[in-house]
Amino acid sequence: MTVRDSAADAPRRAAGPLGVELRGIAKRYGGAQALDDVSVTVKAGEIHALVGENGAGKSTLGKIVAGAVLPDGGEIVLDGRPVAFRSPRDAIREGIALIHQELALVPALSVLDNVFLGVEPANSGVLDRKRQRAIFAELAARIGFKPAYSVRAETLRVAEQQKIEILRALVRNARLIVMDEPTAALTRIEADRLLDITRDLRKAGVTVIYVSHDLRDVLALADTVTVLKDGRHVKTVPAAGETVDSLVTAMLGRSMDRVFPARVPPPAGAPAVLSVRHLTRPPAIDDVSFDLHAGEIVGLAGLVGSGRTEIARAIFAADPAAGVVELAGHRLARRAPRDGIRRGLAMLPESRKDQGLVMMRTVRENVSMAHLGEVAWHGIVNAARERRRVAEVLESVDARAASHTMPVSALSGGNQQKTAIAKWLLKTPKVLLADEPTRGIDVGAKRGIYELIHRLAGQGLGVLLISSELEEILGLAHRVLVVRNGRIVAEIDGGAATEENVMRAAFGEAGAPAHGGEAA
Amino acid sequence: MTQTDAAAPPRRTFGGSIASLRDYAIVIAFVLLLIVLTATSNHFLTWINLLNTLESGAIYGIVAVAFTVLLIVGEFDLCSGAIYVLAGIVAAELQPMLGTWPSLALGAVAGLAIGIFNGAVVAYLRINSFIATLASSLMVVGIGTKITNGFQLYIAAPDFGILGNGKVLGVDYFIWIFLAFVLASGFVLSRTKLGRWLYASGGNPEAARLSGINVRALRIGAFAFSGFAAGVAGSILISRTATAIAGDGLADVLFPAIAAVVVGGTSIQGGRGAIWRTVLGIFFLEFIRNGFNLLEVNPYYQDIIRGAIILIAVGADALSRRNQ
Numbered sequence: 001m002t003v004r005d006s007a008a009d010a011p012r013r014a015a016g017p018l019g020v021e022l023r024g025i026a027k028r029y030g031g032a033q034a035l036d037d038v039s040v041t042v043k044a045g046e047i048h049a050l051v052g053e054n055g056a057g058k059s060t061l062g063k064i065v066a067g068a069v070l071p072d073g074g075e076i077v078l079d080g081r082p083v084a085f086r087s088p089r090d091a092i093r094e095g096i097a098l099i100h101q102e103l104a105l106v107p108a109l110s111v112l113d114n115v116f117l118g119v120e121p122a123n124s125g126v127l128d129r130k131r132q133r134a135i136f137a138e139l140a141a142r143i144g145f146k147p148a149y150s151v152r153a154e155t156l157r158v159a160e161q162q163k164i165e166i167l168r169a170l171v172r173n174a175r176l177i178v179m180d181e182p183t184a185a186l187t188r189i190e191a192d193r194l195l196d197i198t199r200d201l202r203k204a205g206v207t208v209i210y211v212s213h214d215l216r217d218v219l220a221l222a223d224t225v226t227v228l229k230d231g232r233h234v235k236t237v238p239a240a241g242e243t244v245d246s247l248v249t250a251m252l253g254r255s256m257d258r259v260f261p262a263r264v265p266p267p268a269g270a271p272a273v274l275s276v277r278h279l280t281r282p283p284a285i286d287d288v289s290f291d292l293h294a295g296e297i298v299g300l301a302g303l304v305g306s307g308r309t310e311i312a313r314a315i316f317a318a319d320p321a322a323g324v325v326e327l328a329g330h331r332l333a334r335r336a337p338r339d340g341i342r343r344g345l346a347m348l349p350e351s352r353k354d355q356g357l358v359m360m361r362t363v364r365e366n367v368s369m370a371h372l373g374e375v376a377w378h379g380i381v382n383a384a385r386e387r388r389r390v391a392e393v394l395e396s397v398d399a400r401a402a403s404h405t406m407p408v409s410a411l412s413g414g415n416q417q418k419t420a421i422a423k424w425l426l427k428t429p430k431v432l433l434a435d436e437p438t439r440g441i442d443v444g445a446k447r448g449i450y451e452l453i454h455r456l457a458g459q460g461l462g463v464l465l466i467s468s469e470l471e472e473i474l475g476l477a478h479r480v481l482v483v484r485n486g487r488i489v490a491e492i493d494g495g496a497a498t499e500e501n502v503m504r505a506a507f508g509e510a511g512a513p514a515h516g517g518e519a520a
Numbered sequence: 521m522t523q524t525d526a527a528a529p530p531r532r533t534f535g536g537s538i539a540s541l542r543d544y545a546i547v548i549a550f551v552l553l554l555i556v557l558t559a560t561s562n563h564f565l566t567w568i569n570l571l572n573t574l575e576s577g578a579i580y581g582i583v584a585v586a587f588t589v590l591l592i593v594g595e596f597d598l599c600s601g602a603i604y605v606l607a608g609i610v611a612a613e614l615q616p617m618l619g620t621w622p623s624l625a626l627g628a629v630a631g632l633a634i635g636i637f638n639g640a641v642v643a644y645l646r647i648n649s650f651i652a653t654l655a656s657s658l659m660v661v662g663i664g665t666k667i668t669n670g671f672q673l674y675i676a677a678p679d680f681g682i683l684g685n686g687k688v689l690g691v692d693y694f695i696w697i698f699l700a701f702v703l704a705s706g707f708v709l710s711r712t713k714l715g716r717w718l719y720a721s722g723g724n725p726e727a728a729r730l731s732g733i734n735v736r737a738l739r740i741g742a743f744a745f746s747g748f749a750a751g752v753a754g755s756i757l758i759s760r761t762a763t764a765i766a767g768d769g770l771a772d773v774l775f776p777a778i779a780a781v782v783v784g785g786t787s788i789q790g791g792r793g794a795i796w797r798t799v800l801g802i803f804f805l806e807f808i809r810n811g812f813n814l815l816e817v818n819p820y821y822q823d824i825i826r827g828a829i830i831l832i833a834v835g836a837d838a839l840s841r842r843n844q
Binding site: 316318336337338341342347349354355356357358359360361365368369370372373376379380381383423 | 711712713714715716717719720723724726727728729730731732733734791792
């Protein structure tokens, strides 16, 4: 694989796939132990999948191999030689490349320029276009796809951009590629094509570390699977001997039915607390209408990018949108989130760090932020009252904080999320829009959040639950609305919902239940 | 508070200790400076010297207090120096027509108006506040030059000095005004809903907005306050000196104000800071100047040391952030 003849940072000229041995890897993020003494051997030439719940540490481990995250402890051994990566650049020099969840192309540059960015073949500083095109064609053919090289990267679909990233890795002589959730943003057909490309990579002499939460893909693709749980290594086994059930059991440390609390149906004839009519925000939301009843948990399922989050944000007036939203019979003005908050609307946003909490401020301030009126008198905050009320709500959601005056950033992910929920409970809301309520928190804390959502519904709140983890929706929701391309394409009763019929509807395949086919 | 008892003990981390070091660095430095100066000079710890310190710090101190509020909400105002100068020019121009007090009040009002303008530009057009106020400060300087035609103004009216030179209880009016700014702003930031909203909006504007806080209005309000404070300071100065000349006010008021805020430990990234810090910053920088003079240190070294202190303050802020 001679792409470049001379350059200061040329990869080591060694042929064949690269194996890597991880010994006792550890990593902390603030208060959370992301990885704890993880040892895994990835054999040269295999596709090695890393699986685990969100927050299990699988992405972190992949990024450590690729130098994108620095471990706090442990050793990375390549071909029997310990290495210490300080940056992705160091890893690339050893022939290790990372394909990110978020792609990192320069939008305004052409495909060719993106592929060769930083390693352009040149004669005395003048680009050698002809050679670039020749290398490009050869590598593209080797893994069986052929994108047009002159178009700007921003005009390509995500799946195409991902292939550009793979080519980019190959041009850098990558002998080991780490793929971090590569199919998360793809359609089923695109994902299948990516699996084929990944197999071609293996054939072409590249080791692949494949980080994914899609266990079916993993079983179809991988030679070896490593299961992580709460930052610890559970097992590394040949994929051939595993099933989805055996992997889930290893990931959760218990079988599925014990993770979710028993479902309590909402009272029959409960009034609608939230009515959404003709909500439209092109291109993300296309004429969405539905009702949410008191005490009901409605799951909003769909692929990443289908418009689930956008629907919640539009209801909350975080983004402008046409249509009507009524909360307990009141039509919301929806000029700004405060219009809905005043009426009893609450939203747990997708990213607690960017949208939910002010990380540098104290736990107490974060909890009282949205409803300061509850603890203030004529604009002056009553410190004693605030202390008492905040302590009450934090206790009610079982959030553990050593002190309520420490910055919320010092809490673990699960406690941060409970804090983000607690802030809406200072004044009991009528409707909670919960967008990815368990993202990035460990299984134990997840169970706590599930119980909390259940309890809130039991108190008569309507809960709109958005999650990328289908089992969460299946385990919690009384009714499932499936979103595809900004529309609600199916409504399935919680008892009748299965992974299969929800995913069929989400992908728009034949056999999906028709919209409105089953009412709650 | 049962769950506090049940909770795990707080974790001590490197980032945490750096952050708390930064939190109290100004206090430690201040106390050390106080000890050194008291020990080396008999003149230092006297009522007269304290009043002198306040006299030289209070005018830019008013601007610094408002600047603190603005930094906390995550914005920056390069225009307040220009506003400070223009307010004096407005007061000087209007004095012959309206008399002393109305003209001085209108100087402050002019500052308020420009502040609202700055806030509206930043909040509605979403221009970076650094750039927006750089541009508006050019405009404000230009307006001042136009009004004065580039000449120095003199105000002959004998009562014009009342705001700048009048005293009550042996203390200058403007020192009382400074104290009023300190107490009012400190109270709002630490005790009121408005204060909480300001911190939240600066710390994470999106989270604040999604919590129902009107971030845009807070930004405009903070700019208005900054403009008003600069206007008040400008009216005080013109009343003291009775002369005005167009200018940008950077070296006179804006740089010392920013230095005091930053040395005090208010974060330039928004969401963190306090008025007491700015007050300590003002005293700290004034005491250093004061001490240098008492110890007869070469003025050139004074500037170098003051610059180094500001670098250390900002560096500590950046370091504590990186370790979070």
